[in-house]
Amino acid sequence: MASDERDLERGTEIEGYAFTFCKAAFLALLLQRYTLITTSTVAATLYIAAARKGVREWRCFVKPPWVVIFFGIVAIAEGRRLLREPKR
Numbered sequence: 016m017a018s019d020e021r022d023l024e025r026g027t028e029i030e031g032y033a034f035t036f037c038k039a040a041f042l043a044l045l046l047q048r049y050t051l052i053t054t055s056t057v058a059a060t061l062y063i064a065a066a067r068k069g070v071r072e073w074r075c076f077v078k079p080p081w082v083v084i085f086f087g088i089v090a091i092a093e094g095r096r097l098l099r100e101p102k103r
Contacts, residue, residue: 019069026068033061037075040086052093059086 036058043050062073062083075082 023069026065026070029061029068030065030070030073033058033065034074036061037077037082037086040089041076044089049097052090052097055086055089055093059083059090062086 036054040051040054040058043054058075059082062075062079065073066079066083071079073079073082077085
């Protein structure tokens with residue numbers, strides 16, 4: 016039981032980091048460039064880690080599992096856009 020509580024506590028902490036990246040990804044959506052691909056990838060990764068630790072309440076404006084799907088799509092789309100960008 017103590018292990019489950021520690022996992023949930025750690026998962027809640029991880030979700031806090033994920034929420035920070037969720038907000039950053041939203042801002043990057045407005046501001047563009049490499050920030051968007053980085054923050055959306057980190058947000059999706061941290062939300063997956065939090066879910067694996069038992070967290071079921073997320074503070075992001077998009078709820079599970081849609082937050083992971085959303086930021087995964089954003090990261091893929093941004094990666095494709097950056098690859099198509101002309102070299103300088």
